[in-house]
Amino acid sequence: MHRISLLFLILFSNILLAQTEIGDNFVKDKFLKYFELPRESVFLHTNKTTYIANEEVWLKGYVYNRHNSKPFSQTTTVHVGLYNVDGKKFNDYHFKARDGYFKGSIAVDSMLASGEYYLRTSTNWMKNFKEDDSFVQKITILNEKSIEKAKSVKEYDIQFLPEGGNLVEDAPGVMGVKVTDINGYGVRIVEGSIFDTDNTQVARFYTSIFGLGKFNFNPKAGTTYVAKIEFSDGSVQTTTIQKPSAIGISFSVKNVDDDRFIISLTTNAATKAVIKEQQFYLLIHKDGHANRIPITFPKNKLFVSKVLNKEVLNKGMNILTLFNPDGKPIAERLVFNNSDLLDSQLEVSKLSTEEDSLSIQVKLLDASKGMQNLSVSVLPEKTISNNNQNSIYSALYLKPYIRGFIENPRYYFRDVTEKKEDELDLLLMTQGWSKYDWNDIFKGPPGQFYEFENGIDLEGTIYSKGVTSEDKLLVSFPDGRSRYLDILENRFLIQKNFPIKGEGLDFTLIVKNGKLAKPNIGLNMKLGTIPDEMDTIWKEKIAFENENSSKEIKVPDLIFSDNTINLNEVTVVEDKVKTTVVKNSLIPKYLASRMTEVTERLEFSLPFVTDIIRSRGYNVMEGLQFGSISRVFINSITPSSFSGANMYPVPIIYLNNARLPNFDVLYKMPTNEIESFLIDKTGAGEGARGAGGVIRIYTRRLPRDYNDQYGRDENVFKYILKEGFEPVKKFYTPKYTSYLSNEFENFGTIHWVPELKTDENGIATFKILNTLQNNINFYIEGMGADGSLISAEQNLVID
Template structure:
């Protein structure tokens, strides 16, 4: 937004302007600069269902939009998505998605060894790491394990968090203003409370009762010199004493009424300042644009403004009062809804179907005037008998318009968008008073110089590192670099470049799927190969332990009995198929004589429980543990390739450690030493369990991972050592998209005799409407006679988030 255009559009107030436009111009210019130099992004994940069983697959669609306009973001290309164990603070898996037009589809296969509990998906771009980590998208969900007990959540029924929130941010002596409050239990969910406010003399000033999810609001006027305490009652048993925020002797307060009048916002600013010549500015901004600006002096103790709502878009609007130095004095956020609703319908070709019958869903997307719109959507079709609907869950509309711009999680966000709730608008206004603002902080915006972004915007994958002498000192002359990338499809890519004067280098805009093996050669000058190469590891934000999850599922597991039963049957069936295949292989008669191998002199065991010999074709792995991921039954390697966690199923440790003992050429070592080994230097990886691991004592109670290197072999030919100035390593590429399995019952196949009770009947993550605003998908029902829920989420080309739902029923044949 141009500053001159902004000044021309300033609203006229009911009182006279008394100073020049310099302050507003300065605020507008700095706000404009901040949004231009530090534009923000929002990520969102649409999951196929809200909970899972260990062994199932989490299917999801990722969306990335520009934070202010919500237009599909096509700037950042890599999107990082992590699977995190909330209760243990561990990163289980990480994938890099290649965004196309601001979206991508992917999945996480949940290990069948996963413990029951609460897990989280976290999504972000490299650029998003320059801002508050709370702005990264997170989605919590529960994982069940049939016939096992959950780890108990430690919940103290007496523990609650109760806070007061003065409207505008301040209580000022002698000025009446609204005081909001919120109570949440140890799970972070709203808790109904009642209470009274007492003066320091013990007199009751006012009583109150919460009205929605532990929230409420009252009118309160602090008296001069008084201090106040609140007594809170909850669960009809407990009582808590809370001090009110200390009232300022002199200051400003703000009040905003945006619910009663459909056309206008009424804004009130009051103060008790003795300085009647001080100047203030009132700024209203939404979605990165200053939509309202006004100015005044403090000659009047009360300022009243009437502001048309049509100046603002749908979403969170922030009003701020600034002093003449450009410092914010008080602030209030509200939520405004404008008529930008799009008509998106999901129309099944029938209202009732038979089991295993073919279904066609027709999707129609139009604007309020009936004109077709283009959009990018994902659709989940679930068995309502197994996947129970949550109360007002998060969706792409509630996240982009509301939750992503507020501090903390919003409980039951869809409630505030429901047209069936007559009190939703008023309760939403109370929510805005208690949640606070976080995406924009004026203290950051008003700085003379903005910080230099630490994390660059990525148009592709990258590798970086440093070149130095063997003693760590930089070279005084250019260092020539040669790169060779070996991809999984046997493609070889070559490139050349120069390191910077300080030895640093970066290779940008790489694009490949799965993984790659990289060889870097560094030569200083024309012939000096005595160089040292250091490769930077990929960065992940810190994982916090969330011992008590927010918005825990409140379903009784008896209600989920059908889902748990059906899922267990399906997973057991798949395991039996794998087991039967193993039996068939064991029955093959091999008439060749068994070769008796001598025990390797580096180890104490004769034969391992499992073993993998590394050959030159095994490229593209970042380290040894990444190499064995998924290769050994019962050996789980979870987490990112840079910091994996290893668990061997069926063994337990008396020492309390859950990870196995690590051996390097027969000598005990730690996991970090194993991770530093280049895969190309490894000869063999052995796994020891049970009796085989007992030879290494009590420390091997969780099993043993034994890594044998080529150089550690007594027969190693040292002429094979790598040349000076050469480093090789593996890097992760984009995650290859998998297709959701959906049987075609029009064709008779042997595997169709298998019972089909999938909880996710169909998942379609890549739906785009045509020029007529239409699209269609087809699939087949399962064997369940049930109600079926259809959920569509997505974003229009104009940046409007869309949610649509429908149902149909399935009867028996």
């Protein structure tokens, strides 16, 4: 008996670090302190998931306070990183949030290679917590090169996952099954069978489309069990099930009806001899809210169950943790309570047809839901460009609590039926322990090392001579506001500002005698950092194909090169740049006729020098890349035979006739600082080393005259912001080659409404371009001021 007691102690202690402080309130107190700081979740709604180069990723973000189930109004800054398929960051973007919402767009760089990318959304506040609460949305970009779909290797991962986490000999319980391919996607099987040592079949099971299944299982001591699984191609795979523990408690949860559920604990004689009638308890918890329920095994009984009213459950996700008499967690199960959460329904209708547009109405069927803030993506019915497997429901109700990858989480919250509720419960049963590690909870609450970002601070330096602390600096913002700034040792600070990338700040120096002077200003801003790499990536789901088959996703010829904006919007289209003879003594005479002059039009369309190079067919990457100390990397998109197989040569770049050893000087260099340029992709005159072409850049011989250019007073210094928050553009519809082509039906965009607010009756209207489509799909996500969520997909037949 002493040996069994020791085994029991070891088994029930291996989940946690050693504890010396035990008491009835110890666990709950630790739990409440761990969740004192509110947790936020974020959801990013993109207008679709597949984009053609030179399109925009139109997006709307929702920030949610999980503690009070309302929009997180304290969050004002949200960071989005763009990562490639290997999890390496390509670029980062910063958005201003208000009242729990943000909106904007990201241009699809024409030099991004065709393939899969990830948008990772996070905040500074999230850094306080060990759990990763960032949201990741996968997108696909189609460029000049087609995507060749990979072929799957028929390798499987088969896992057996006991409900609650414990498989105990001679204790009946439920065993979960998870069958996935090499990329983690579920595989549906024809049949699975469990055989004991005597080759007697003791259980049968099947799996869902996500490779999940379950069966009742009572493992006997000293018996080895083997599973035989048959796949759709006729192949059979055999695997041995893990051995059960000699000591332990099996824990299961089952739904009774709409109002009740039952929890069951089962054990064996060896365990019962140790625990006797000691009290266990169940903690039902979520985001700092908890209910504690005592449970005791009756005398001489190996089984105990409790029927509970669902009123003890929180709305949405619930984590049920079983604690032994010493206050140590020994089993855990996730349960979802969708009571009153998924009832929001709406209908979309056409109100009228006008010359080139349709008037659309969105109406909430439950008027009590009242005022909602929605985002709406409008696409052709036959679209294949929207494969969004996330929704605001799955992002805010499900993913924050689960470890690891969930295949198509949106599925569980669309057109919910009893069958889907059972499938969601099966998913939660096979997920095991929640995202929160009790080791971390018992160590103590997270520290508040990162604050909510309320704008950013701009640190400035005045390079003009003779400036003293008695002088004042006047700054004028684009919205007309002005502010006087103190100067200390030629430095100044603009606090809690939301600078927009590309906008300008005007500075005027007011010296002590009251006169005005034009200062020379430099600014430094510290935007929130975004990781250079991310771990949360998942490959495309690959269908099994014949080895000789090959499928490609081809890039559609869909958008006119002189892309314009419909519905009375305006767009700036780059002029054909003119070639002139520039009277610059630095430019060799034989090159003068080939130079391209930088016009104001070009400056506006392509604000940075790297934008010009990118527009001429080069791959340009800016910012520190993994494994590199350079901030700018430029290479050809076409491999060169001079450089060997699969090599993409780097161009030779001259700045004012001096060859650049690296390209860092071009980082964020404004186009308005250069006078002319020449891009020769043949590399003429450079021999074999010119395989990547040659680029010649000449800066302006005199600094740009800010006064003439902007009509400012001679005492004003204008600083153009190279970095900052993303500007919020008004949505425009690209000019497509045809609205009736298969390409448009598959990849086209009809409309995007980032902020559609319903009135007190739950009604909102908007107009869309009439593209003569007979069927249109509306993808709608939303959140109200009370924290209620909406997610819907509606099809509208146009008469």
